[in-house]
Amino acid sequence: MPGDGLSQVLEWAVEVVKxxxxxxxxxxxxxxxxxxPIGKAMNKNLTLRMGNCDHRAYIPRLVNMVAAGVIDPTKVLTQDEGTQDAISAYKAFDKRQPGWIKVELEPQQARKEV
Known part of the structure; x- marks a missing residue:
């Protein structure tokens, strides 16, 4: 179901892990x-580890790579929307509409100058 991908993946993970x-x-x-599905996970004696990511370990290296021109993060952007459209942009992204992979939200003033 669009917008419920994480819940589905978590269900599948509990089902397929030994x-x-x-x-x-x-x-x-x-x-x-x-x-x-905590009950299913407990009955299988599963170990769960979770978190966003270790930002502090990666951000300095990534910033240096961007500054040196080694990587261009703008190449992953598929949509460019103004902040006034943030809610509708998030809904499109959350529903996995075609072409919505990574969205850049820009303040309206910044968009006019470009």
Missing amino acids: KAGQIGIIGVDSPTTTSY
Whole structure:
């Protein structure tokens, strides 16, 4: 179901991991998410580890790579929207509409100058 991808993936992960296995969840999820198949995971004696990522370990190196021109982060951007369109842009992204992979939100003033 669009907009519910993480919940589906978590269900699948609990189903496919062997007993006494481990599941790692890396990324960002809404703090309001309240469901997880905890009972199934406990009955399989699974180990769960989760978190966003170790930003402090990666950001300085990535900033240096961007500054040196080694990588261009703008190449992953598929959409450019103004901040006034943030809600509709997020809805399109969340529903995985075609072409919505990475979105840049810019203040209206910055967009006019470009």
